[in-house]
Amino acid sequence: MTTATAQPLTSLVLHNSETRRKEVFVPRVSGEVGLYVCGMTVYDYCHIGHARVMVSFDYMVRFLRTQGWRVKYVRNITDIDDKIIARANENNESIQSLTTRFIDAMNEDADRLGCARPDQSPLATEYIDEMQGMISTLIKKDHAYAVDGGDVYYAVNSFPRYGRLSGRVQEDLQAGARVDVDSDKKNPADFVLWKAAKPHEPSWQSPWGIGRPGWHIECSAMSTCNLGNHFDIHGGGGDLLFPHHENEIAQSEGATGETYVNTWLHVGFVNVDGEKMSKSLGNFFTIRDVMQQFAPEVIRYFIVGSHYRSPLNFSDSALKDAKQALSRFYQTLKSVEELHVSKVKLHETYDKVISNTLKRFNAAMNDDFNTPEALAVLFELTREINRVLRLEIIEERAQALPLTKHLRDLAGILGLLNSNPIEFLQGEADAGQGLTSEQIEQQIEARQAAKAARDFAKADQIRKELLDAGVVLEDGKGGTTTWRRGE
Numbered sequence: 001m002t003t004a005t006a007q008p009l010t011s012l013v014l015h016n017s018e019t020r021r022k023e024v025f026v027p028r029v030s031g032e033v034g035l036y037v038c039g040m041t042v043y044d045y046c047h048i049g050h051a052r053v054m055v056s057f058d059y060m061v062r063f064l065r066t067q068g069w070r071v072k073y074v075r076n077i078t079d080i081d082d083k084i085i086a087r088a089n090e091n092n093e094s095i096q097s098l099t100t101r102f103i104d105a106m107n108e109d110a111d112r113l114g115c116a117r118p119d120q121s122p123l124a125t126e127y128i129d130e131m132q133g134m135i136s137t138l139i140k141k142d143h144a145y146a147v148d149g150g151d152v153y154y155a156v157n158s159f160p161r162y163g164r165l166s167g168r169v170q171e172d173l174q175a176g177a178r179v180d181v182d183s184d185k186k187n188p189a190d191f192v193l194w195k196a197a198k199p200h201e202p203s204w205q206s207p208w209g210i211g212r213p214g215w216h217i218e219c220s221a222m223s224t225c226n227l228g229n230h231f232d233i234h235g236g237g238g239d240l241l242f243p244h245h246e247n248e249i250a251q252s253e254g255a256t257g258e259t260y261v262n263t264w265l266h267v268g269f270v271n272v273d274g275e276k277m278s279k280s281l282g283n284f285f286t287i288r289d290v291m292q293q294f295a296p297e298v299i300r301y302f303i304v305g306s307h308y309r310s311p312l313n314f315s316d317s318a319l320k321d322a323k324q325a326l327s328r329f330y331q332t333l334k335s336v337e338e339l340h341v342s343k344v345k346l347h348e349t350y351d352k353v354i355s356n357t358l359k360r361f362n363a364a365m366n367d368d369f370n371t372p373e374a375l376a377v378l379f380e381l382t383r384e385i386n387r388v389l390r391l392e393i394i395e396e397r398a399q400a401l402p403l404t405k406h407l408r409d410l411a412g413i414l415g416l417l418n419s420n421p422i423e424f425l426q427g428e429a430d431a432g433q434g435l436t437s438e439q440i441e442q443q444i445e446a447r448q449a450a451k452a453a454r455d456f457a458k459a460d461q462i463r464k465e466l467l468d469a470g471v472v473l474e475d476g477k478g479g480t481t482t483w484r485r486g487e
Contacts, residue, residue, distance in 0.1 A: 036222075036227055272313075330419070335389055471485060
């Protein structure tokens with residue numbers, strides 16, 4: 001049943017960028033969520049800011065689905081754009097070759113970060129007809145106008161509520177806009193919907209001549225075609241709030257006469273050592289750059305560790321902290337695996353621990369996806385598991401097994417703790433520095449030989465050298481030795 005007052009499955013509260021406050025989420029269709037996220041412009045490798053958007057909306061969708069919501073997640077791909085054209089010309093390759101290559105790279109990066117693919121990933125070039133249809137409607141409704149030469153502009157003055165998302169006043173926008181000497185705009189704040197073709201650029205036939213779409217109209221067409229004229233949630237990076245998302249509202253509502261989006265979610269900026277990430281500042285990092293130094297799950301944990309709306313400060317020290325925190329989880333998982341217990345009857349006491357943990361985790365995530373609080377709940381559960389592991393009776397220690405399964409289930413909603421503990425803890429040294437796994441195993445064999453020869457001084461020296469190299473040895477029963485990378 002479709003109704004404006006449909007009841008949510010759970011008490012989900014979201015911070016709406018448009019109203020600048022938290023609101024109880026009410027779906028347009030009971031139990032369903034239509035989500036559109038502005039995706040990447042594929043002319044280069046994705047950077048760490050893109051990673052934050054990918055990961056943030058991935059864990060949002062994961063959580064909503066565990067709560068019973070039926071989510072349709074659409075994230076577009078911009079495959080025609082000034083930057084794409086310039087880069088293809090610079091590389092002396094076709095636009096299709098360039099965009100196909102970087103779409104593949106984007107998907108590879110997202111896969112390694114543990115992000116599930118969106119339900120739909122529409123390409124801008126597949127929606128040219130729909131964009132032209134929307135532009136024609138806007139012209140008929142006097143929201144847009146064509147000028148000599150083939151350009152079409154949106155008339156900002158025709159949409160009285162322009163600026164409601166960003167909070168900017170039209171008069172201020174007009175006063176602050178740069179006016180080109182030869183501009184055919186009626187108002188300096190007007191923005192382009194259709195661009196007349198330039199020599200050697202890709203172009204399409206249109207009622208206004210050969211040309212190509214402006215950037216903003218792409219998302220209006222792709223979102224409404226895939227989710228309807230009016231849908232639940234629109235998301236993207238904070239840098240898109242103005243003018244891109246502001247312009248989307250004007251275009252979409254001007255064309256359809258309906259409310260475009262109920263809730264706007266914007267992911268905070270990524271700074272590098274306190275400064276805005278920028279190629280000109282030399283502090284620009286692609287996801288692939290960072291993956292050469294840190295495991296993908298460490299990068300994901302780093303992103304999950306901050307609330308999606310807050311600024312995120314990217315630095316080596318922050319990523320090392322994320323690695324340490326993740327290692328503590330995996331060290332606990334490894335200890336539980338070493339119990340070698342398969343079946344356990346859950347005690348009532350620990351059943352209550354699981355119920356309470358689930359309740360608190362869900363409460364944190366239902367509060368505008370408060371991942372820092374959700375992680376705090378997981379750390380408390382981990383401390384309880386470690387306490388149980390220290391109990392004297394084996395049957396009591398075995399209660400750590402169902403608690404650990406619960407830990408993995410909840411962490412999995414955040415896309416974490418899906419690796420084998422030993423493989424994670426013994427992962428290759430960051431940035432290729434330090435000892436390889438093979439070198440460590442050789443040192444362990446040398447230490448065992450020294451112990452067998454009762455040369456304990458040498459054995460201790462090898463342990464110390466490994467520790468200095470960031471490798472921790474753990475001697476178990478029966479003379480076995482395991483190791484892990486130090487924190």
